[in-house]
Amino acid sequence: MPWISLMALSELVENIPRSVRVSGKKLLVLRQGDRVYAMEDRCTHEDNPLVDGAVSAGKIACPRHGALFDLASGAALTPPAYEAVNVYPVTVEKDVVQIDVTKETGYGS
Numbered sequence: 001m002p003w004i005s006l007m008a009l010s011e012l013v014e015n016i017p018r019s020v021r022v023s024g025k026k027l028l029v030l031r032q033g034d035r036v037y038a039m040e041d042r043c044t045h046e047d048n049p050l051v052d053g054a055v056s057a058g059k060i061a062c063p064r065h066g067a068l069f070d071l072a073s074g075a076a077l078t079p080p081a082y083e084a085v086n087v088y089p090v091t092v093e094k095d096v097v098q099i100d101v102t103k104e105t106g107y108g109s
């Protein structure tokens, strides 16, 4: 699997999304407890960035019109978004957060 190292786990503050660029993709990375999520930083309603959205357990809200997305699956949970956001597998090896951007699911798939 083509894992790409992003950052040390300690650089991710719990519940504070971080914007990153990986292989030309604009993503957000978010830590909640022992879990790290990665998703495309683009709402499927009107393409607004999600990185400044309100975070709750397993979810992030688009800051523009409030659509709620599931961090694990990318699924749109509430209108006005109806399509999922791409999400990517993340692993933590020796305190380094790694992502595989070849395995996206969600938007457009």
Ligand code: FES
Residues within 6 Å of the ligand: 043, 044, 045, 046, 047, 048, 062, 063, 064, 065, 066, 067, 079, 080, 081
């Ligand atoms: S742009 Fe995200 S809900 Fe409208």
